[in-house]
Amino acid sequence: MVLNSNRVEHFSGGHDTAAITISGDAMPPLETHEVCLPPPRTTLQKLRQRLSEIFFPDDPLHRFKNQTLFRKLLVGLQFFFPIFQWATNYNFKLLRSDVISGLTIASLAIPQGISYAKLANLPPIVGLYSSFVPPLIYSVLGSSRHLAVGPVSIASLVMGTMLSETVSYTEEPILYLQLAFTATFFAGLFQASLGFLRLGFVIDFLSKATLLGFMAGAAVIVSLQQLKGLLGIVHFTSKMQLIPVLSSVFHQRNEWSWQTIIMGVSFLVFLLTTRQISMRRPKLFWISAASPLASVILSTILVVCLKSKVHGIKTIGHLPKGLNPPSSNMLYLHGPYLALAIRTGIVTGILSLTEGIAVGRTFAALKNYQVDGNKEMMAIGLMNMAGSCSSCYVTTGSFSRSAVNYNAGAQTVVSNIIMATAVLVTLLFLMPLFYYTPNLILAAIIITAVIGLIDYQAAIRLWKVDKLDFLACISSFLGVLFVSVPLGLAIAVGVSIFKVLLHVTRPNTAVLGNIPGTQIYQNLSRYKEAVRVPSFFILAVESPIYFANSTYLQERILRWIREEEEWIESNKDSNMKCVILDMTAVTAIDTSGIDTISELRKMLEKRSLKLVLVNPVGSVMEKLHQSNILESFGLEGLYLTVGEAVADISSSWKAHS
């Protein structure tokens, strides 16, 4: 199988044929190389490798290699409690940065905690409890240095929606609280199990495009719901779809209170302005970070001063002083609402996990360190399980507060400890101060926070780059707005998976031509200098060959050949004698695919066309070999490159003619 001499001659012109001539000039000999099988492995070895790629792609044990026993113990301790990684090097300079950033996020966390708890239809104090215990636990277990832990808007919203559709907080407050803590427990259990079972890749199925649409939809709903507080409406729907919320707003016009509206809108404008300033100048991040607390203080003072003159502004009212009461006795583990609690837990768990992991990875990438997804899941999960036993609801790393934390110069998770301490002081001593804080300010804070989730520029970018990603985005947006939160999410995941299947079901095939003067074969429709090789028809299949596309591919390849034959006939070109399938991009094959290849070979043989396979990848080669169809291809049916196939087959024709 050695060709002693050949040359690929240059030819000008675009789609011309007749480009390759084999002549006897001086050129280094071109050998044809055999296509190798991958090294033989037993089923067990294959299974082990496959499982290790699925569950341990990051090779978490590589740290333990070639270490002494003591080092191994230490590394293990650091592995499970990342606090030991940095605690030994911790110094006063780091502490100073952490104290500053910790106090900054505390000033944001306290008003946000109260607001988000209201979003989940929970008493405001639960929001503060949730900003105390979980950050402390995360600081021991978590591996991100910049994550600011606490309640977040999306998870609060989803929990509030899902629970309120069945149980009303105003009617059955104890049951509602029980279900909230139980959902938190299951959210934590689900998160920790995903991490422990190393199934972290599950959250990858929520693509960025899906989340973009989902968050924008949720932001719109949440903002509209806040009109309740901002307009002073008393009777409001507990539903979460666009239409009932809007009709609630406009049907209760008699409840609108002008004092509330004036004050609410002024503070909203103030908060949005400070947000804009900080976005334009990242150095001034503290302006938007401090403004919620400033608004809370200012509005409370205003209400206290005006309380004899102005009526109709609703305030938070009495909040109990003291630390988180234990709530493990409130877990609702059997009864008619258990399924609801589990469902709510899983949906909020997966959403908060996605946010926490994404935020952690974002800031880790900025500072060039790695966050271990599965470990983070365990940390977030354990922190929620602990939270559910100490009157906390679902928490995770918040994007807005983590950004403030990062900008304020946080160095380690100690900033979370500082924040928790500030919340502790608030819980112990400052609760009475919130008595006159108006509800409208909480609504304004929530609107300011969630409005940043509407990223229409990113949606435009999606439209420009990938229409199907845009479809996933818009369908999750509309699903959340008009159907429901979990269903909207399910629709979006469905669209994403459909996209993958569509690509598999209708893969691309391309006719290749030779780029004159080279051994490069490329897509004829894309490379204008590429030319057809007479007597050959070279086709690249750009996808695995699976049950889902084998019928299509067989028909499509036959259609390509039919069209090529028609073209040859009308152009009086030399007859097609050989069909070359470039399998470089056929990254996998199954039994249906193998049958297709084998049938195709038989059908082409009946038309006296030769079928040649080029460069099957390892796993494909292995399966072709195991199914014994390689033998039917013979020595001249399998080549390593298209160039070698063309040269070798041409020369064998010459030898026979």
Added chain:
Amino acid sequence: MVLNSNRVEHFSGGHDTAAITISGDAMPPLETHEVCLPPPRTTLQKLRQRLSEIFFPDDPLHRFKNQTLFRKLLVGLQFFFPIFQWATNYNFKLLRSDVISGLTIASLAIPQGISYAKLANLPPIVGLYSSFVPPLIYSVLGSSRHLAVGPVSIASLVMGTMLSETVSYTEEPILYLQLAFTATFFAGLFQASLGFLRLGFVIDFLSKATLLGFMAGAAVIVSLQQLKGLLGIVHFTSKMQLIPVLSSVFHQRNEWSWQTIIMGVSFLVFLLTTRQISMRRPKLFWISAASPLASVILSTILVVCLKSKVHGIKTIGHLPKGLNPPSSNMLYLHGPYLALAIRTGIVTGILSLTEGIAVGRTFAALKNYQVDGNKEMMAIGLMNMAGSCSSCYVTTGSFSRSAVNYNAGAQTVVSNIIMATAVLVTLLFLMPLFYYTPNLILAAIIITAVIGLIDYQAAIRLWKVDKLDFLACISSFLGVLFVSVPLGLAIAVGVSIFKVLLHVTRPNTAVLGNIPGTQIYQNLSRYKEAVRVPSFFILAVESPIYFANSTYLQERILRWIREEEEWIESNKDSNMKCVILDMTAVTAIDTSGIDTISELRKMLEKRSLKLVLVNPVGSVMEKLHQSNILESFGLEGLYLTVGEAVADISSSWKAHS
């Protein structure tokens, strides 16, 4: 970007590094070729092309190109009624073959029709009705020449199961019949719509592996159920799972009738023997084709002769004479059972469609003609819709009868017309003859027919070639045996889709090395002669880069680089300076994938490593361009082949040093 001279020198040794030296010898100049964008197309053009690939991959209108108006009309007529394609060339010789094969399949169709109707818990006469009208309609519309149309075991079984779980034929015969005809109507409507909307690819999701397991499971259940007839049991479960069926058999031992058992087993042995003979010698196909009718005649005569002496052998009893009565007034289009009828229709519709299409394709491939899947679906669908209005239940192309038809020398669908005529004669004149036909013979015929569906050798082949295909097969087998028919099918489809997603979620990556003396770069672990290229790290990604794998790929690539760096350190090799990603097999990318590439570039840049992309396919190139990340790669970040990238970057390093 033109390299004036370079040479890739040979180096012996397996995994050695240091293989490439750039020297100034005489070699033809190697140009680097620009990576082209695909020709620009508007969104509308792209959408149109995409839709035409999804819905019209076979380009059904190509027949109409460049034809006169008259020819176009004729071709159109032939397109919708394939009968016009062959009717003009039909001659006496063809007719003779068709008459022989038609009578042969009639002798099989009559006993099978009666038996399969019993399998669906329908009166036996419905099976004969279903062998009369649908074949006539198919002969006008269908494009397969060898398909023998009529009731089939799987669809009968599934319809019987699904309906009997809610409605009992013995208690509410009219309602049961109504539901059966309605389910048939919806099956036809569903099939015709799939064809009309060109959604035929839906049935591709039932992979061969899945069907193999499903049919084997169904065959086991059906065979065990036939023990009712074969043992003469009166009280039998209507459930379809293994356990209730087995317990029915053994708990009703007092009902076993020895006369039935002796006669049944003898005929079963006779039928199985003739089947074996025909399988060993395909020329003797007529032995197994004629044996069911022979058994029916023989057993009926036996019962007539012995009826005064032997009791306990149950017979078919009275069957009404006459043609199919109209049943369009029996369609059940509103009421509590409508959902059941629709569900049953869709499941039986999809199963019978799969069988019909697969059988049609099999025999078309043998005779080297094409069957148009979407058109076949319309034909089968319309024939079932018409059937539902003329007292027929679900029919399709049967594998066993089509094989007999093919072996008996059928040339066109006229054999179906002959068969229908034979059934017509039976319906009009011969019905009283079946009065004494024993039920046990029907059970024996069903067992003989379905036992061929258990193809354990194919399952062994699956295990050898593709473990995940085997898993899909075994899970549909067990699902059908222990859970239920539709759920077993759903599980199997789930496994198949999971397999596709698994491949997408955890794609393969391979380190490439140069095969000395060539421009070929191949997998180092597979090609022992390939050698590492110093200062370069060349990685091939073998999958689209999607949301579902972008996180994994990023981590995996970083791990590859970490391991390579550790290897370099321990081997005191020259430092890694450039990472080349071979994108040949990256057949698609989405926005998450683009972000991954861009983040990877930034992360590598921080470690002073250069990232280079090689040979992105058209659609990937387009998206990289639209998202503006190509610019950040610059001129020296994108090459057409790995060889060009290595040569050009090495020479630029030389120039700078």
